[in-house]
Amino acid sequence: xxxxxxxxxxxxxxxxSSVSRLLVDKIGQKIKRLAYLPVDVSIxxxxxxxxNLPRKERGDIMQxxxxxxxxxxxxxxxxxxxxxGFHRKHNNETAMGRLMKIAKKHKMGVTVIELHAPLEILYKxxxxxxxxxxxxxxxxxxxxxxxHRFMKSRHKEAIVIETENKSPEKIVxxxxxxxx
Numbered sequence: 001x002x003x004x005x006x007x008x009x010x011x012x013x014x015x016x017s018s019v020s021r022l023l024v025d026k027i028g029q030k031i032k033r034l035a036y037l038p039v040d041v042s043i044x045x046x047x048x049x050x051x052n053l054p055r056k057e058r059g060d061i062m063q064x065x066x067x068x069x070x071x072x073x074x075x076x077x078x079x080x081x082x083x084x085g086f087h088r089k090h091n092n093e094t095a096m097g098r099l100m101k102i103a104k105k106h107k108m109g110v111t112v113i114e115l116h117a118p119l120e121i122l123y124k125x126x127x128x129x130x131x132x133x134x135x136x137x138x139x140x141x142x143x144x145x146x147x148h149r150f151m152k153s154r155h156k157e158a159i160v161i162e163t164e165n166k167s168p169e170k171i172v173x174x175x176x177x178x179x180x
Contacts, residue, residue, distance in 0.1 A: 020036065
């Protein structure tokens with residue numbers, strides 16, 4: 001595999017985490033220097049009262065920390081799977097664009113995978129997630145807002161994979177076939 005950075009992105013409920021973890025398991029069998037960075041949850045273990053901070057500050061902290069970790073792994077020649085929505089902006093640049101600049105600095109190839117599903121499916125998935133885990137995030141209004149922000153920030157060179165009616169295993173198989 002020539003790609004050193006795989007960015008898995010999509011709206012809430014599309015299956016990013018499930019697909020990314022399976023992809024890490026599959027690729028990890030062949031690549032020993034592999035890092036997995038789930039962007040949206042990267043900062044929570046490190047901060048107390050995180051939710052009390054203003055949304056912009058939370059986003060800034062999360063983005064800056066991910067960039068430091070991302071850069072550190074690339075310096076050490078790791079293959080990285082990064083997973084998140086990537087619809088935010090940070091200092092007038094897209095979060096994903098900032099990561100792509102870091103990868104370019106290290107002369108690493110980047111493949112962007114966009115997972116898609118209709119909004120109605122995403123509503124059902126986040127509702128199911130809430131039923132399975134009382135602490136899971138579930139906000140229909142925010143699901144819709146994130147969906148629309150994602151759709152406005154689509155990457156023109158991304159590999160697009162529809163997730164409706166597909167298992168995470170089938171999606172991973174499709175990704176592996178398309179990034180060879």
